[in-house]
Amino acid sequence: MHVELNSEDLAFREEVRTFFEENKIKDGEDYFSWRESWFKKAREKGGWDVPKWPAKFGGPGWSPTQHYIWEQETARANLPFDLPFGLGMLAPILMNYGSEEQQERFLPDIRDRKVNWCQGYSEPGAGSDLANLKTKAVLSEDGTYYTVNGSKIWTTLAHMADWIFCLTRTDDSGIKQQGITFLLFPMKQEGIEVKPIITLGGSHTVNTVHFTDVKVPVENRIGEEGKGWTYAKGLLEHERTGLAGLSKSLVELEQLKDKARTIQRGNGNLMDEASYRSKVGELEIDLLATEFTELRSLASAASGGEPGPESSILKLKGTEIKQRIQKLTVEASGIYASAWGDKGAGPSFAKGGTAGYLNSRYFTIYGGASEVQKDIVAKKVLGLTTGKSK
């Protein structure tokens, strides 16, 4: 058992740092052309533009340690923005369950960041109980296309998306998990209506999406009809690991401490106040432990395969840590915590913190609410059942 990086790992870290350093955005450089060339250069490094993809599909085929190093370095570097929907959510499903034709059709555009995807899972009546979804897809008599009707909710960036990957119901005669079909279709077409939902932080990221008689060719179906739940479920576990965001939290915690040190209190600063300091300390201790829980989970994935139910612990702990960082940011703002948005008053450290905190409440709700995550741990890890098992 050892935690030191070996010389190869250290060399890899150096290579990553050098790459980030050499490809930083320059003063006055156009953001989008920089972004495009960044991904191009990352690709030339041998799949660094798609670090999580397997080597078979053009990824770098890194070891868990290399992935961990990459995560740590990316949290600190100012990389071009990227969206997870195509790259991290749909791509693994295409790779595992899509036909070769579908892989050839969709993966290149995902890799080139040419097509923006959104995820059509949750519905007004299907939140934590996702399998309860009701959006109907009916196969035409000649078997060439589906007609989709229904509504999705909490669809992140649906208003910017070109395509959606969508869970639909094709059969409601059996148990809920059966009869779900996984379809892909363009967002910009007749019969699709996107409406914004404004969240507490005052921003528009999520939407409701309504489908009225949307036609989807049968070749846009992933795998078999009625097996969509199986395909989506593996992906949910991926999503949950990703949601922990620990590397980012480590960086944010350091930023929080720096900020607190700039807030003068008497002869010292906010970090000298016992109550504040102890909360920051408790948070950091939890983060140190969770970071290693993540490493252990990575290591077991390296020797086994899919991340298992232990990913539920990571989502629980990781999202709670993110919320606590936001809460401490609000507390650091002091009397300025109530000033709203850019128009708000006070020193620069106080701006935006409260909006961030309010939106962070979502972290313990999306991707499976914390209560549901704990049910999973109770059942799958501890082997517990209840008389009123739900």
Added chain:
Amino acid sequence: MNFELSEEQKMIQQSVERFVQENYDLTNRVKISSEDPGYSQEYWTAMAELGWLGLAFSEEEGGFGGNQIDTLVLMEQFGKGLVLEPFLANIVLGGGAIKRGGSPAIKESILPNLIEGNLQVTLAYAEEQSRFDIEDVATAAREDGSNFIINGKKSMVLNAESADKIVVVTRTSGSQVDEDGISLFLVDATSKGIERENFPTVDGLRASEITFTDVEVPSGNLIGEKDKGFAILQAVVNDAILALSAEAVGAMEVLYKDTVEYTQQREQFDHPLSDFQVLQHRMVDMFMEYEQCKSLLLRATMETVQDPILAQRTVHALKHLIGKSGIFVGESAVQLHGGMGVTEELRIGHFFKRLLVIDSQFGNSDFHLDKFTSL
């Protein structure tokens, strides 16, 4: 021991409750908040006509001779609708300072107009560096013949946009953090040298940063004695804490009740959410926090009415608990409402924001725990 309200107080409680129910649904509140001046002039006038603005003033001052218990009755009901009208800024802060330290002439010219809703007064006490320490005052007032000249900057002044007069907390002697050497002045909001930068707050109210540049004020506008203003400020801040805590208790009641109702309606996994024991227990915790806050609110208010100095420690205890429990109840309500709780569409989120703001005003829960344990 008697926790019963008087007949008059019960009547007022019912009439405020009805007012809030009839006028403060979410849609109306959002509309009022988004349009200038951020509250309804019509409601403000109605509140004056119903006598609510004068409850806590003596009869000589043009009021009805009530005390902090009457304010509690009002504010708790206001909290159930997140009432936007500037009661705290005018009646508790501005009016509270003048009531305690104003000369007979000032009281006579200000208080009846304030109580009738014809004039607005707020209090400018916080500063950028002061955080929650009310004795940390850098804004200086320099004596110049029969005038004082004020220079400095005040932060997060509530409702200053609509104020005709401002009670401003200044330093006339001593070092920046001394309790001695603080003086309060009543100034015209339109005086030469006053600049207001107005902005909305997280809870849909309004506040301002105010810069004072060589603002002249006659020495007759002193509120209380020169250098001895701290005691007045502390008493006014304590009243504000009681009032805000009452509002918070009203808001927490809405949050826990709405959550109980929502979980009984919303079905997941073929059951109402309220069937799940883990959610039941969380709601029991919310309910317990609400009841405990209400108990401590009553205790701190009744002790303040008896002896405000002895009550100081309980007031710190109250603001600590309100901050901590308010955020717990708010976060729990959002969590149990799921995604809907994080949107602007349900009133839950708006109540949560108000509780968050209340924790950041007049000292947050950490600050008051520290004060409580050091007294």
